[in-house]
Amino acid sequence: xxxxxxxxxxxxxxxxxxxxxxxxxxxxxxxxxxxxxxxxxxxxxxxxxxxxxxxxxxxxxxxxxxxxxxxxxxxxxxxxxxxxxxxxxxxxxxxxxxxxxxxxxxxxxxxxxxxxxxxxxxxxxxxxxxxxxxxxxxxxxxxxxxxxxxxxxxxxxxxxxxxxxxxxxxxxxxxxxxxxxxxxxxxxxxxxxxxxxxxxxxxxxxxxxxxxxxxxxxxxxxxxxxxxxxxxxxxxxxxxxxxxxxxxxxxxxxxxxxxxxxxxxxxxxxxxxxxxxxxxxxxxxxxxxxxxxxxxxxxxxx
Amino acid sequence: xxxxxxxxxxxxxxxxxxxxxxxxxxxxxxxxxxxxxxxxxxxxxxxxxxxxxxxxxxxxxxxxxxxxxxxxxxxxxxxxxxxxxxxxxxxxxxxxxxxxxxxxxxxxxxxxxxxxxxxxxxxxxxxxxxxxxxxxxxxxxxxxxxxxxxxxxxxxxxxxxxxxxxxxxxxxxxxxxxxxxxxxxxxxxxxxxxxxxxxxxxxxxxxxxxxxxxxxxxxxxxxxxxxxxxxxxxxxxxxxxxxxxxxxxxxxxxxxxxxxxxxxxxxxxxxxxxxxxxxxxxxxxxxxxxxxxxxxxxxxxx
Numbered sequence: 001x002x003x004x005x006x007x008x009x010x011x012x013x014x015x016x017x018x019x020x021x022x023x024x025x026x027x028x029x030x031x032x033x034x035x036x037x038x039x040x041x042x043x044x045x046x047x048x049x050x051x052x053x054x055x056x057x058x059x060x061x062x063x064x065x066x067x068x069x070x071x072x073x074x075x076x077x078x079x080x081x082x083x084x085x086x087x088x089x090x091x092x093x094x095x096x097x098x099x100x101x102x103x104x105x106x107x108x109x110x111x112x113x114x115x116x117x118x119x120x121x122x123x124x125x126x127x128x129x130x131x132x133x134x135x136x137x138x139x140x141x142x143x144x145x146x147x148x149x150x151x152x153x154x155x156x157x158x159x160x161x162x163x164x165x166x167x168x169x170x171x172x173x174x175x176x177x178x179x180x181x182x183x184x185x186x187x188x189x190x191x192x193x194x195x196x197x198x199x200x201x202x203x204x205x206x207x208x209x210x211x212x213x214x215x216x217x218x219x220x221x222x223x224x225x226x227x228x229x230x231x232x233x234x235x236x237x238x239x240x241x242x243x244x245x246x247x248x249x250x251x252x253x254x255x256x257x258x259x260x261x262x263x264x265x266x267x268x269x270x271x272x273x274x275x276x277x278x279x280x281x282x283x284x285x286x287x288x289x290x291x292x293x294x295x296x297x298x299x300x301x302x
Numbered sequence: 303x304x305x306x307x308x309x310x311x312x313x314x315x316x317x318x319x320x321x322x323x324x325x326x327x328x329x330x331x332x333x334x335x336x337x338x339x340x341x342x343x344x345x346x347x348x349x350x351x352x353x354x355x356x357x358x359x360x361x362x363x364x365x366x367x368x369x370x371x372x373x374x375x376x377x378x379x380x381x382x383x384x385x386x387x388x389x390x391x392x393x394x395x396x397x398x399x400x401x402x403x404x405x406x407x408x409x410x411x412x413x414x415x416x417x418x419x420x421x422x423x424x425x426x427x428x429x430x431x432x433x434x435x436x437x438x439x440x441x442x443x444x445x446x447x448x449x450x451x452x453x454x455x456x457x458x459x460x461x462x463x464x465x466x467x468x469x470x471x472x473x474x475x476x477x478x479x480x481x482x483x484x485x486x487x488x489x490x491x492x493x494x495x496x497x498x499x500x501x502x503x504x505x506x507x508x509x510x511x512x513x514x515x516x517x518x519x520x521x522x523x524x525x526x527x528x529x530x531x532x533x534x535x536x537x538x539x540x541x542x543x544x545x546x547x548x549x550x551x552x553x554x555x556x557x558x559x560x561x562x563x564x565x566x567x568x569x570x571x572x573x574x575x576x577x578x579x580x581x582x583x584x585x586x587x588x589x590x591x592x593x594x595x596x597x598x599x600x601x602x603x604x
Contacts, residue, residue, distance in 0.1 A: 185502070237572055
């Protein structure tokens with residue numbers, strides 16, 4: 001057991017998966033949760049994500065020694081303001097938001113003296129959301145990045161052991177660097193996928209039905225990403241505006257160069273560009289961050 | 303048995319998968335193949351893709367009643383010129399290229415009187431290529447589009463039964479419409495994925511290793527697409543220039559609108575855009591063209 005009472009504010013995919021995993025690993029005596037929606041709280045209780053739920057965040061954190069903020073990034077500040085006065089001395093507050101600088105700015109002012117605030121971000125998720133979507137193995141072999149901006153060593157070590165206990169590989173990182181890295185590996189790819197799916201949806205000449213029927217040619221991978229939680233992602237882009245706009249700028253610059261190569265018929269440039277990108281895939285598979293089964297092994301062979 | 307002798311020009315992922323599947327289904331008496339590289343021909347023989355291989359395309363088509371052109375789109379014209387004089391009367395020539403109008407323009411002039419040319423495109427593939435990469439189930443439940451521009455009914459019916467016999471769902475389509483639909487569902491998504499992976503590779507501040515380590519946040523789906531065969535894709539973009547540039551134009555227009563919403567903090571626009579794209583994903587899963595397992599079921603749960 002690493003914590004006595006763990007409290008989740010928000011009971012979606014990430015919190016639900018954490019709850020199931022920590023219960024499986026026996027890392028806490030009691031799990032308390034809350035969510036704005038009464039239906040979410042009911043489902044969470046029924047699925048056994050929590051031992052008990054409360055109607056408000058202020059009640060939920062009472063006596064908890066780990067509080068996990070698992071709400072959209074734009075809601076973190078309001079939650080922190082609500083729970084601040086009710087946090088137990090010596091407790092640790094962490095979050096699972098996809099942006100770190102904006103969350104720190106919004107949350108830190110509300111954390112009282114004697115409470116440890118250690119921002120975090122597990123790099124795991126699926127296109128599904130809500131209290132039904134969590135599963136215990138979500139974090140297995142995935143990275144969890146913790147932001148160490150002067151955290152107390154004992155609290156940081158405890159939170160690290162907690163994440164490792166549910167399968168994650170923990171690393172620490174500086175907040176601004178996190179936001180730039182994630183703009184590359186996550187935020188910009190999501191925006192691009194949303195855009196491409198939106199374009200396909202817009203095209204009257206290529207009916208919806210054709211886009212869907214013939215999606216196996218590449219498009220369906222984009223639709224998986226573009227099926228992610230809209231509110232969560234709205235907040236991510238608003239909260240990581242600068243880094244996302246910077247990476248988007250580089251993306252369009254490169255895209256225009258390739259577009260020009262297509263227009264002018266410069267096959268050598270296209271081929272050399274496409275050859276370079278193959279190596280990155282090999283690196284990801286070798287790093288254990290994806291499967292090398294063709295098509296992710298998603299069933300063509302079964 | 304639907305054909306007596308089937309001949310593959312090119313022995314990569316698609317031809318190899320067709321060969322294995324048609325052998326499994328007993329659709330031909332003999333399979334003959336050729337490829338430019340001697341090593342490819344050896345692997346194809348060793349894997350049992352072909353009963354025999356020949357050093358030239360002209361020899362390979364001798365006496366074949368189905369000839370499948372399975373080379374990059376840009377090589378189709380030269381292959382057709384080579385085999386034209388050697389095609390058996392009554393034979394059917396088809397291809398598996400991802401672009402149809404350019405292939406028709408390049409191939410049709412070389413097809414002699416009395417030989418049926420029915421262009422085709424199976425919407426199936428993986429990020430892997432070469433003679434080792436094929437597998438018999440690749441086309442199962444995937445669409446194969448045949449272009450019917452005045453094909454002889456008997457020949458078209460025979461080719462349709464052939465594709466159905468190896469698991470595909472066959473539909474006919476007009477060539478220009480095919481090229482536009484595929485620009486949306488395949489060609490533009492591939493170009494975008496290549497671009498995003500190239501951008502990530504370029505960024506000095508975000509080291510390669512970080513991009514790879516933290517790829518699970520979304521980027522790794524792009525890298526799968528961007529690991530596809532560089533020569534094949536070079537030819538696709540050059541051969542489907544107009545439609546790809548048109549869809550790219552729409553894509554950048556939408557991307558700029560979303561970029562502006564991020565810059566101005568217009569959360570409502572972002573949220574409503576992202577909500578709309580979710581429905582498309584549901585359609586694809588319901589149409590049986592992808593799995594609804596989270597993350598394509600690629601192993602987090604195992």
